[in-house]
Amino acid sequence: xxxxxxxSRRRTQKAASGLRFGVxxxxxxSLGILSLGLGLGGSGCSGxxxxxxxxxxxxTTNWGSLFGPFDGQVLDQATGNPISGALVVGSWAFEAERxxxxxxxxxxxxxxxxxxxxxxxPALPTTQRSLSxxxxxxxxxxxxxxxxxxxxxxxxxxSPRTDFSQLANKARLERIPAGESRAHILAFLGGGQALMxxxxxxxxxxxxxLAERSPxxxxxxxxxxGSAERRAKPDRPLTLAEQLLPIADVEASVRGAxxxxxxxxxxxxxxxxxxxxxxxxxxxxxxxxxxxRVEYSGVHYGAKDAPESHDAALRIWxxxxxTDAEAVWKRLQGQLQAPPLRDAxxxxxxxxxxxxxxxxxxxxxxxxxxxPPLRDAxxVGRTLLPHVPAAAPTQPLxxxxxxxxVSAYDNxxxxxxxxxxxxxxxxxVELLCGADLCPxxxxxxxLLNRALERL
Amino acid sequence: MGCSTVRWSxxxxxxxxxxxxxxxxxxxxxxxxxxxxxxxxxxVTTEAGLTQQAALASRLHRRLLQRFVYPLGLFEPxxxxxxxxxxxxxxxxxxxxxxxxxxxxxxxxWQAEVGRVHPLGRQHVLGxxxxxxxxxxxxxxxxxNHFFDPRSGTGLRNPDGQSASDSSLTAVQNGLSSVxxxxxxxxxxxxxxxxxxxxxxxxxxxxxxxxxxxxxxERAVVAELPEQRESALAEALLxxxxxxxxxxxxxxxxxLQSTLTAxxxxxxxxxxxxxxxxxxxxxxxxxxxxxxxQLRDLFSDGQGGGLAERTARxxxxxxxxxxxxxxxxxxxxxxxxxxxxDYLFRGELHxxxxxxxxxxDVVAVELPLGSGTVTLxxxxxxxxxxILRKVDTVPALAGATVVxxxxxxxxxRDLHRLVVLFHGRDRLNQPLVTSAQLVLPHAAAADAPAxxxxx
Numbered sequence: 019x020x021x022x023x024x025x026s027r028r029r030t031q032k033a034a035s036g037l038r039f040g041v042x043x044x045x046x047x048s049l050g051i052l053s054l055g056l057g058l059g060g061s062g063c064s065g066x067x068x069x070x071x072x073x074x075x076x077x078t079t080n081w082g083s084l085f086g087p088f089d090g091q092v093l094d095q096a097t098g099n100p101i102s103g104a105l106v107v108g109s110w111a112f113e114a115e116r117x118x119x120x121x122x123x124x125x126x127x128x129x130x131x132x133x134x135x136x137x138x139x140p141a142l143p144t145t146q147r148s149l150s151x152x153x154x155x156x157x158x159x160x161x162x163x164x165x166x167x168x169x170x171x172x173x174x175x176x177s178p179r180t181d182f183s184q185l186a187n188k189a190r191l192e193r194i195p196a197g198e199s200r201a202h203i204l205a206f207l208g209g210g211q212a213l214m215x216x217x218x219x220x221x222x223x224x225x226x227x228l229a230e231r232s233p234x235x236x237x238x239x240x241x242x243x244g245s246a247e248r249r250a251k252p253d254r255p256l257t258l259a260e261q262l263l264p265i266a267d268v269e270a271s272v273r274g275a276x277x278x279x280x281x282x283x284x285x286x287x288x289x290x291x292x293x294x295x296x297x298x299x300x301x302x303x304x305x306x307x308x309x310x311r312v313e314y315s316g317v318h319y320g321a322k323d324a325p326e327s328h329d330a331a332l333r334i335w336x337x338x339x340x341t342d343a344e345a346v347w348k349r350l351q352g353q354l355q356a357p358p359l360r361d362a363x364x365x366x367x368x369x370x371x372x373x374x375x376x377x378x379x380x381x382x383x384x385x386x387x388x389x390p391p392l393r394d395a396x397x398v399g400r401t402l403l404p405h406v407p408a409a410a411p412t413q414p415l416x417x418x419x420x421x422x423x424v425s426a427y428d429n430x431x432x433x434x435x436x437x438x439x440x441x442x443x444x445x446x447v448e449l450l451c452g453a454d455l456c457p458x459x460x461x462x463x464x465l466l467n468r469a470l471e472r473l
Numbered sequence: 474m475g476c477s478t479v480r481w482s483x484x485x486x487x488x489x490x491x492x493x494x495x496x497x498x499x500x501x502x503x504x505x506x507x508x509x510x511x512x513x514x515x516x517v518t519t520e521a522g523l524t525q526q527a528a529l530a531s532r533l534h535r536r537l538l539q540r541f542v543y544p545l546g547l548f549e550p551x552x553x554x555x556x557x558x559x560x561x562x563x564x565x566x567x568x569x570x571x572x573x574x575x576x577x578x579x580x581x582x583w584q585a586e587v588g589r590v591h592p593l594g595r596q597h598v599l600g601x602x603x604x605x606x607x608x609x610x611x612x613x614x615x616x617x618n619h620f621f622d623p624r625s626g627t628g629l630r631n632p633d634g635q636s637a638s639d640s641s642l643t644a645v646q647n648g649l650s651s652v653x654x655x656x657x658x659x660x661x662x663x664x665x666x667x668x669x670x671x672x673x674x675x676x677x678x679x680x681x682x683x684x685x686x687x688x689x690x691e692r693a694v695v696a697e698l699p700e701q702r703e704s705a706l707a708e709a710l711l712x713x714x715x716x717x718x719x720x721x722x723x724x725x726x727x728x729l730q731s732t733l734t735a736x737x738x739x740x741x742x743x744x745x746x747x748x749x750x751x752x753x754x755x756x757x758x759x760x761x762x763x764x765x766x767q768l769r770d771l772f773s774d775g776q777g778g779g780l781a782e783r784t785a786r787x788x789x790x791x792x793x794x795x796x797x798x799x800x801x802x803x804x805x806x807x808x809x810x811x812x813x814x815d816y817l818f819r820g821e822l823h824x825x826x827x828x829x830x831x832x833x834d835v836v837a838v839e840l841p842l843g844s845g846t847v848t849l850x851x852x853x854x855x856x857x858x859x860i861l862r863k864v865d866t867v868p869a870l871a872g873a874t875v876v877x878x879x880x881x882x883x884x885x886r887d888l889h890r891l892v893v894l895f896h897g898r899d900r901l902n903q904p905l906v907t908s909a910q911l912v913l914p915h916a917a918a919a920d921a922p923a924x925x926x927x928x
Contacts, residue, residue: 109576111517117648118613119515119746126575156576168576168752176753204548205525206752208578211596214550221597225545228534235535235821236839278872323870 065149066115072169072182082184084110084155086141090187092131092159092167100135101191104161105216107209108139110146113153122150128212157182157189158209160216164191165198166207173206199231200224257283258315261381262469263332263449268319271455271465277321277328284316284331287448288349308345312337327432327452332469334448336382339389340441347422347439347446354435359425359459370438370463372420373471380415381472385444418442418473425459434462443473514725515746516610516718521579521603522754523724523803524717527810528602530757536818537598540908541693541706547599553581554704555591562680566711567591569608577751579603594707601707603751605714606721609681613649617665618679619722622731623773623781628667632732637662640733647737663733668723668781669772672716681715683768686817687896687906694894694908695848699856713817716768717810723772723780724806726788741795748799755800757807764816764840767903771813780809820907822875824893826914833878835893835909841870842905845897849878851888854916858892868900889916 067084074082088108092101109126113119125146129137142152157169165173167189169182181188194203201224207213214221260281268279288309313336321328335350337343422439432453439446449466456462514520528534534546543549553570555563573580581594581604596604610616620629631640640663644650650660666674676684689709696702722728727736749755762778765771773779777786783805788794794802821839826832835847849862862878869875880891892910899905 107576109574111574111576112572113517114613114648118610118616119517120611120613121517121572121574121607123572124574124580126580154574156574158576171750171752176749176755178748178750178753201529201547202756205529205578205599208576208752210575210578210580211550211582212575214548214597221545221548225534225548228529228546228548229538232530232534233532235532235539237821237823277874278870323868323873 065112065147065151067152068154070155070184071178072184074183075185076181076183076188084142084152085147086139086155086184088137088139088155088157088187089185090137090183090189092135092137092161092189092191094164095190095192100131100133101161101164102131102133102135104131104135104137104159104164104191105129105213106131106137106139107158107160107212109156109158109210110142110152111154111156112148112150115151119153123148126210126212156208157187158207158213159189159191160207160209160213161191162217162219163193165194165203166209166213167191168207171206173203176206199227201228201231257317258313258336258381259284259317259332259334262334262447262472263317263319263330263465265319267465267468268330268455271330271461272321272328273457277324279319279321279330281317281319284318284333286314286316286335287333288335288346288353308337308342308349309335311342312346321452321455325452325454327454329433329450329452330455330465331450332447333450335446337385337444337446339385339444340387342389343385343439343441343444343446344421347437350437350446350448351424354424354426354437357426359427370420370423370425370436370466372418373467375417376415376471376473382443382445384442387441418470420470425462434459436462436466438466438470440470440473445473514722514742516607517574517577518746518751519742519749519754519803520606520610520718520721521577522749522751523721523807523810524603524606524714525578525599525751526754526757526804526807527717527814528599530759530807530811531814531818533598533814533818536821539821540910541702542910543598545597548597550595550597551601551703551707551710552584552700553594553601553707554700555594556589557701557704558708560590563591565680566608567594569611570594570604573604573607577603579607598710601710602714602717605681605711605716606718607714608711609715609718614644614654614661616649617661618671619668619719620665620728620731620736621668621723621772621781622729623779623785625731626667626773627731628670629663629665629733630731631663632734635663637664639663643733643737649733661733668719668728669769672719672772673768681712683712683716683817683904685709686712686716687904690906690908691894691896694892695850695858695860697858702858713814716817717813720771720780720809720813721806723809724784724802726784726794729781729785741792744795745799745803749803754807755804757811758801758804759808762812764812764819766901768813768816771809771816780806818907820895820899820905822893822895822907822909824891824909824911826880826911827877831879831881833880833891833893833911835875835878835895837869837871837873837875839871841868841900842866842875842895843868843898843900843902845895845905847876847878848894848896849880850892850894851885852890852892852910853887854889866895866897885913886915888913 070082070084072082074080086108092104092106093099094101106129107126109124111121112123113121125142127139129139131137159167168179170179171177172179194200200220204217204220204224265279265281269277314334316331316333318331319329335343335346337346418440419442420438421441424437426435428435433450434453434456435448435450437446437448447466447469449462449469451462451465456465528547537543537546537549555567558566570581571583579596579600581596581600583592583594585592617629631637641650641655641660644661645652645655654660671679671682673683676682676688686709689705689712692705693702693709696705725742727742765774770778771780773781777783819840820837820842823836823838825834825836827834833849845866847864847866848860850858851861852858861880861884864876864878866876875895885891890910890912892908894906894908896906
C-alpha cells in the first residue's frame with residue numbers, strides 16, 4: 019500500500035462524515051471504505067479514472083489507458099523521416115471527482131526522441147497516483163522549426179485529435195510555414211517551462227512577432243510629425259485662417275509645459291452696418307454693406323485643459339480692393355472694445371514691422387486699389403476675388419507693406435489683440451493671443467509675422 | 474446509473490472506481506444520484522484558452538515592453554515569490570497553483586530553495602494569466618459569484634419555493650461544496666454576488682479581483698527590488714486572469730439565469746470543452762469597440778453592449794450556442810477578454826525631461842485622467858528603486874501634462890532610469906493605475922545593446 023498515512027487520513031475523514039449522518043449510514047460507509055481499500059489494493063493507490071479518449075494502438079478499437087505507458091515515433095510530415103532530438107512531454111492531470119473541473123494535482127515527465135524518432139514514456143508512477151479523478155493525459159511534442167504536436171488537438175483546424183494512440187503512436191510534425199505566428203504556436207502547444215526552455219529561439223521570435231502584430235500603443239507625436247500629419251491628412255480643406263496660422267505655429271509658441279490645441283471656426287467680430295452708418299458714409303453706392311463684399315475666415319485654437327489665456331485666434335477679412343479693405347479696417351477700429359496699447363510714456367506702441375520678404379509661393383494675389391462690385395442681371399452685387407496663382411511667380415515678389423496696425427490688451431480676459439491692414443492684398447488681419455501663450459507684444463508680433471510671411 | 478457507470482464530463486469512468494465514488498457518497502447519506510455532466514465553461518480548458526487568445530489579441534505585450542521593460546512581453550518568464558505575500562494567502566495560492574496541468578501551459582515550474590517555505594513559481598506572462606483564470610474557480614464554491622442575470626442585475630439566488638438548505642444539499646451533491654462546509658454552515662446556499670460586483674469587490678471578499686490587481690500592480694512598480702516587483706506583477710496577472718475567468722463565464726447562457734439548477738446540468742459547456750479543449754479555442758474576434766467606460770460595462774452596459782446582454786440575446790436557443798454557433802461565440806468572448814485586459818492596463822503615460830530645466834513632464838497620452846497621486850521613483854543601475862517624490866494631481870485631458878516633477882541633475886546622477894506611477898481615477902471616476910519609465914540619457918548612452926532575457 020502506498021502512502022498509508024495519507025490514505026488512513028482520508029479514510030478517517032470519510033468515516034467521520036458518514037457517522038455524523040447517523041448510525042443507519044454506518045454500514046454503508048463501512049462498505050464504501052472496505053470497497054475503497056479493496057480497490058486500492060487491487061490496482062495500486064489510485065482514485066477514479068476517466069475513460070481515455072484515445073485508442074490503445076492505431077490498429078485496434080480498444081480504448082487505451084490514461085495511466086500509460088506510452089510509446090511512439092515522431093516523424094516529419096512532409097518527408098516521413100524520423101525526427102530525433104524532439105522533446106516529448108507527457109502530463110497527467112487529476113481533478114476533483116465531482117462538480118466543476120477543479121485541478122488538484124498534476125505530474126509530468128519528459129523524454130527526447132532517439133535516432134529513430136522513437137519515444138517511450140513509462141506509466142504513471144504509483145507514487146504519483148492519487149485518490150482524485152485522473153482526468154486526462156496529454157502528450158506534447160516539440161522540435162525547433164516545426165509546429166508542435168498535441169495529443170488532444172490538431173493545429174491545422176484546431177479540432178480534437180482522433181489519431182493519437184497510447185502505443186505505437188505516429189506523431190507527424192509539420193514545418194512552420196513562413197509568416198505563421200510563433201506566439202500562437204507556443205500558446206497552442208502549452209507544455210510548461212520544460213518546453214519553453216527548449217524553445218528559446220521560438221520564444222524570442224514569438225516576442226518579436228507579437229511586437230509587430232499587436233495593436234500599437236498611443237504615442238505623443240512630435241510637433242513636426244503632428245503638423246505633417248495634419249497637413250497630409252486634412253479631413254477638410256484648410257481655411258485661409260488655418261493656412262496662415264497653422265496649429266503647429268501655436269503649439270510651437272508654447273513655453274514650458276507642453277499643451278495640446280484644437281482648432282475651431284471663429285465667427286466674425288464685425289457687426290453689419292446700421293442705416294445710420296450708411297447715411298453717415300454718404301456714399302453713392304446703393305445701400306449695401308461692405309461686409310457683404312468681403313470673404314471672412316477665422317480660427318480659434320483652444321488649449322486643452324487650460325484657461326482662455328492660453329488660446330490664440332486669427333480673423334481675416336479679404337476684400338477685392340484696397341478701398342474695401344480700408345472700409346473694413348475702419349469698421350474694425352470703430353468696434354474695438356479695448357483701447358490701443360500705450361507704453362509707459364503714454365505713446366501708442368510702435369506699428370508692427372512687416373516681414374522682410376514674401377513667401378516663394380504666396381497664398382494671396384494682389385488686388386487693385388479700387389474695384390467696383392460686380393452685379394448680376396438683377397442688380398445684386400457679388401464678390402469676385404482674384405484667384406491664387408497656381409504656380410510660383412517667376413520673379414521674387416516685393417515684400418508686403420502694412421498700412422495700418424493697432425494693438426490692444428483686454429485686461430479682463432488677459433488677451434492681446436493686434437490688427438493690421440494690408441491694402442495691397444485687400445486684407446485685414448486680426449490676431450488674438452492669450453497672455454500665457456504670448457507673454458508680451460513681441461510674442462504677439464512674432465506670431466503674426468509668421469502668418470504674414472505666408473502671404 | 475447508481476454504482477455502475479458514472480459519466481463525468483463526457484468521459485466514462487471505470488466502473489470499479491466509480492463504484493467507490495458513488496458508494497462513498499451514499500455513505501455520506503447525500504448521494505441522491507449521479508454526478509452531473511459539467512458545470513459552466515471549464516476553467517481548465519475553455520476559459521484558459523479564451524484567456525490566452527484574449528491576451529494575444531490585446532496590447533499587453535507592448536505595454537509590458539514599454540512599462541516594465543520586459544523584452545519578451547507575453548513570453549517573459551516571471552517568478553512568483555510567495556514569501557512576499559502574507560502566509561495565509563501564500564498557502565492558498567500555492568495550494569491552488571501546484572495542481573495545475575503543465576501540458577496546458579499554465580502550470581508554474583516550482584524551484585525549491587533552502588530556507589523557503591514555498592518554492593519559487595516560475596512561468597511566462599501568458600501562463601500566469603491563464604493560471605489566474607483557472608484558480609478563479611478553485612475552490613469550486615467561488616463559482617457561486619459567477620452568475621449574472623443582465624435583465625435583473627442579480628447574481629445567484631434561490632428560486633421561489635427553494636430554501637437555502639435545499640440549495641446547500643444540492644451544492645454538496647454536485648461537488649460545489651463539501652460535507653464539512655455543509656456541517657459548518659458554509660456550503661453554497663443558492664445565493665451569490667452578481668459577477669460584476671464580485672469582480673470589483675474589496676480584496677477581503679474577493680482575493681483575485683480588481684482591488685487585488687490595483688494593489689499588486691502598484692507594488693510591481695514601487696517595490697524596491699526587481700524580484701519583488703516581478704513577483705508582484707505575477708500576482709497582478711493572476712488577478713487579471715481571474716477577472717477574465719468571471720467575464721468569460723458570461724458567454725455561457727447557463728450563467729445568465731441566476732439559478733443553480735440551470736448551471737448544474739450544463740452539458741453544453743461540456744460539449745464545448747470536448748470540442749475545443751484549451752488549445753482549440755478560436756482567436757479573439759477583432760473588436761473595433763472602444764474601451765468601456767467602466768469595467769462593469771463589459772458585463773452589462775444597459776445598452777445591450779455587455780457580454781452578458783449579448784449572450785442572452787443571441788442564445789435564445791442555448792444548444793446552438795454550444796454547437797454550431799460556438800466558434801463565433803467563443804471568438805466574441807475572447808474579444809471581450811481582450812477589451813478587459815486593455816481596460817485594466819489603460820492610461821499610457823509619456824515621460825520627458827524638459828530641455829535645459831531640472832524637470833520631468835508627465836503627459837497623459839491615451840486617456841483623460843482624473844485626480845490621483847503620482848509617485849516618482851529613481852532606479853539605480855542594479856535595479857533597486859527608491860521613491861523620490863509623491864504629489865497629488867488634478868484631472869488632465871489626453872495629451873495634456875499631468876504634472877511637472879522637479880528632478881535635479883544631482884538627484885538623477887546615480888540613477889539609471891526614472892519611473893512614474895499614477896494611482897488614482899480616470900475621468901469617469903473609475904480606479905486606474907498606470908506607470909511609465911524613462912531611461913536617463915546618460916544611462917542610455919552608457920548602455921550596451923541589451924539581449925533579450927532567457928526564459
